Amino acid sequence: MSDEIRNRILAAAARVYSQYGFRGATTRLISTEADVNEVTLFRTFGSKADLLAAMLASNVTANSAPTITGDLSDPAAEITAWCGTLLHHLRGHAHIIRKTIAEAEERPEAACAACEGSNSASESLILYVERLRNAGIADSEADVATAVSMFMSAMFGDSLYRDIIPQAFPQPVEDAPAKYVQTFLRAVGVRASLPVRTRQAKVAGTRRRTR
Amino acid sequence: MSDEIRNRILAAAARVYSQYGFRGATTRLISTEADVNEVTLFRTFGSKADLLAAMLASNVTANSAPTITGDLSDPAAEITAWCGTLLHHLRGHAHIIRKTIAEAEERPEAACAACEGSNSASESLILYVERLRNAGIADSEADVATAVSMFMSAMFGDSLYRDIIPQAFPQPVEDAPAKYVQTFLRAVGVRASLPVRTRQAKVAGTRRRTR
DNA sequence: CGTGCAAGCAAGTGGGTACTTGCATGCATT
DNA sequence: AATGCATGCAAGTACCCACTTGCTTGCACG
Numbered sequence: 496m497s498d499e500i501r502n503r504i505l506a507a508a509a510r511v512y513s514q515y516g517f518r519g520a521t522t523r524l525i526s527t528e529a530d531v532n533e534v535t536l537f538r539t540f541g542s543k544a545d546l547l548a549a550m551l552a553s554n555v556t557a558n559s560a561p562t563i564t565g566d567l568s569d570p571a572a573e574i575t576a577w578c579g580t581l582l583h584h585l586r587g588h589a590h591i592i593r594k595t596i597a598e599a600e601e602r603p604e605a606a607c608a609a610c611e612g613s614n615s616a617s618e619s620l621i622l623y624v625e626r627l628r629n630a631g632i633a634d635s636e637a638d639v640a641t642a643v644s645m646f647m648s649a650m651f652g653d654s655l656y657r658d659i660i661p662q663a664f665p666q667p668v669e670d671a672p673a674k675y676v677q678t679f680l681r682a683v684g685v686r687a688s689l690p691v692r693t694r695q696a697k698v699a700g701t702r703r704r705t706r
Numbered sequence: 707m708s709d710e711i712r713n714r715i716l717a718a719a720a721r722v723y724s725q726y727g728f729r730g731a732t733t734r735l736i737s738t739e740a741d742v743n744e745v746t747l748f749r750t751f752g753s754k755a756d757l758l759a760a761m762l763a764s765n766v767t768a769n770s771a772p773t774i775t776g777d778l779s780d781p782a783a784e785i786t787a788w789c790g791t792l793l794h795h796l797r798g799h800a801h802i803i804r805k806t807i808a809e810a811e812e813r814p815e816a817a818c819a820a821c822e823g824s825n826s827a828s829e830s831l832i833l834y835v836e837r838l839r840n841a842g843i844a845d846s847e848a849d850v851a852t853a854v855s856m857f858m859s860a861m862f863g864d865s866l867y868r869d870i871i872p873q874a875f876p877q878p879v880e881d882a883p884a885k886y887v888q889t890f891l892r893a894v895g896v897r898a899s900l901p902v903r904t905r906q907a908k909v910a911g912t913r914r915r916t917r
Numbered sequence: 918c919g920t921g922c923a924a925g926c927a928a929g930t931g932g933g934t935a936c937t938t939g940c941a942t943g944c945a946t947t
Numbered sequence: 948a949a950t951g952c953a954t955g956c957a958a959g960t961a962c963c964c965a966c967t968t969g970c971t972t973g974c975a976c977g
Contacts (some may be wrong), residue, residue: 497923514811518729522965532925537966590811597808599870600725600801610871617874637892640876641885645860647874651867652859659810660821663828663858665851674852681848682893708953733935743955748936 501539504529508550513590517547517598551605554591560584560612563623567630570685571676574623578650578672581616585654593655617647624683634684642682649675712750715740719761724801728758728809762816765802771795771823774834778841781896782887785834789861789883792827796865804866828858835894845895853893860886 507529512520522543526533540546561580565573585592592609599606620643627633653671657664666674680686718740723731733754737744751757772791776784796803803820810817832854838844864882868875877885891897 500924516727516729516808518727519812521963523963533965534926534967535924538924543965593808596867596870597727597804601730606870610874613871614873638885638889641889644875644877645856645863645886645889648863649856649859651863652856656807656862659807659817660824662825663821663855665855674849675856678849678852678856678893681895682889684892711954732933734933744935745937745956746954749954754935 497539500529500531500535504531504536504539504546505550505553507531508546509554509591512547512550513594516594517602520547522546548605551591551595551608554588555608555611560616560619562615562619567627567632570623570627570632571673571680574620574679575672575676577620578676581650582654582672585650589654589658613647613651616650617643620646627683627685632685637683639683642679645682646675646679708750711740711742711746715742715747715750715757716761716764718742719757720765720802723758723761724805727805728813731758733757759816762802762806762819765799766819766822771827771830773826773830778838778843781834781838781843782884782891785831785890786883786887788831789887792861793865793883796861800865800869824858824862827861828854831857838894838896843896848894850894853890856893857886857890 504525508520508525511524511528515524520543522533522536525546526536529536536546540549561577561584563573563577567573595602595605595609621639624633624639624643628635628637628639633639653664653675657668664671715736719731719736722736722739726735731754733744733747736757737747740747747757751760772788772795774784774788778784806813806816806820832850835844835850835854839846839848839850844850864875864886868879875882
C-alpha cells in the first residue's frame with residue numbers, strides 16, 4: 496500500500512532533484528510533483544535529506560554498468576555494442592549525475608557512489624584491450640590507460656553535455672558509439688574492424704575498409 | 707575607490723558561488739566573505755542575480771582560450787603546449803564551470819557564454835589538424851571531428867573531475883597533456899612526434915622537453 | 918460493527934533569504 | 948568650515964523553507 500506512494504515520492508524527487516539540485520528540490524515542490532501531501536513525505540522518509548539519499552541510492556542500484564564479455568573476433572562490433580548501452584545508461588541518468596557531481600564538494604558520499612559504475616566500466620574496457628594486445632591485435636606500444644581514460648571522458652561528456660552544448664558533439668546520437676569506438680581503436684592501434692589474419696594485408700596496403 | 711570594494715565583492719562571490727552554486731551563494735555569505743556590509747553589496751550591484759551575472763561575465767572575459775598558431779614542424783610539441791595552457795586555464799575555472807554547467811537548465815545564458823571558449827578551442831585544433839592532413843602528415847581518412855570532440859571531452863573531464871574522481875585519471879597532472887596529445891595523434895594518424903624523415907630516431911628517444 | 922492505520926488537511930514554529938529604509942560616521946574636495 | 952559621498956550599522960518587511968502538531972477522513976480487517 497504505502498509502497499505505491501513511496502515510489503511516487505521517490506520518482507517525483509528524482510525529477511525535481513535532477514532539475515533543481517539539492518537546495519532547489521524543496522519538499523513542497525516534490526510533494527506537489529508527487530501529488531501527495533507534504534506531511535506524508537516527512538512521515539515516510541523522516542527528512543528531506545533522508546528522502547533524497549534514498550532516491551539517489553535507488554537510482555545508483557539501477558546503475559549496473561555493462562561489461563564486455565564477448566570474444567575477440569570483432570572488437571569494433573563488440574566494443575560498439577558495449578559503448579551503446581553504456582551511453583544509453585548514462586544518458587538516462589544524465590541530469591542526476593550532473594547535479595550530484597556538481598554538488599560533490601558539499602555532499603561527497605553521493606558522488607562517490609555514482610562514480611563506482613564508471614570505474615568498473617573503464618576497468619572492463621582496459622581488460623578487453625589487454626586481451627586484444629596479448630592476441631597481437633592491438634598495438635603493444637599504445638598507451639591504453641590514457642586512451643581508455645579519454646574514451647570514458649568522451650562517454651561522460653557526450654551523455655552529460657550533448658543537450659547543453661550540442662555543437663561540441665558533431666556526430667548524431669545514433670552514430671556516436673561507432674565513431675567513438677573507431678577513433679578509440681585507431682588510438683590503441685587496432686587498425687581495422689576485422690580479426691587477426693587479415694591484419695598483415697592491412698598494415699601493408701594501409702587501409703581499405705572504412706566503416 | 708569603490709573599485710577596490712567592487713572587486714573584493716566579485717572575488718568573494720566567485721569563491722562562494724563556486725562552492726555552493728547560485729542558490730547556495732547567499733548575499734549574507736558573500737558579504738561576510740568579502741568583509742563588507744551586506745547592504746553595500748546591494749548598493750553596488752542592485753541584486754544578487756546582477757552581482758553573480760557580473761561575476762560570471764568578468765570570469766568569462768578572463769576566458770580567452772589559446773589558439774594554435776605555430777607551424778607544422780613538431781605537431782606533438784605544438785599541440786602539447788597548447789593543451790597544457792588549455793588545461794591550466796580550465797582548471798583555474800573548474801569549480802565555476804562545474805556549477806554553471808550543472809545549473810544550465812535553470813540559467814542557460816551563463817552556460818552558453820562559458821562554452822564559447824571551448825568552441826573556439828576545438829575549432830582551432832580542427833584547423834591545425836586539417837593543415838597536418840594537407841601536408842600529408844596526418845592520415846587523410848581519420849575522423850578528425852570525432853577525434854577532436856573526444857579530445858575536448860578529455861580536456862573537460864580532466865579539468866573538471868580529476869579532483870573528484872581521481873582514479874579515472876591515471877596519469878599524473880604534469881604528464882597529462884603529453885599523453886593526451888600522443889593518444890590523440892595516434893587517433894588522427896600522425897605516427898610520431900616528428901615529421902616524416904626523423905621519425906625513426908624520435909620513436910627511440912621518447913621525450914626530452916618537459917615544459 | 919468497531920478498531921486501527923495510512924493518508925489528507927490546516928495551521929503553526931523557528932529560522933533563513935533577498936532586499937529596503939533611516940541614520941550615523943568618516944573622509945575628501947571645495 | 949561646509950558639503951557631498953561612500954560605507955557601516957540596526958532594524959524591518961515579506962516571503963520561503965524544513966519540519967511539527969492536532970485533527971479528520973477513508974479503508975481494511977478482525
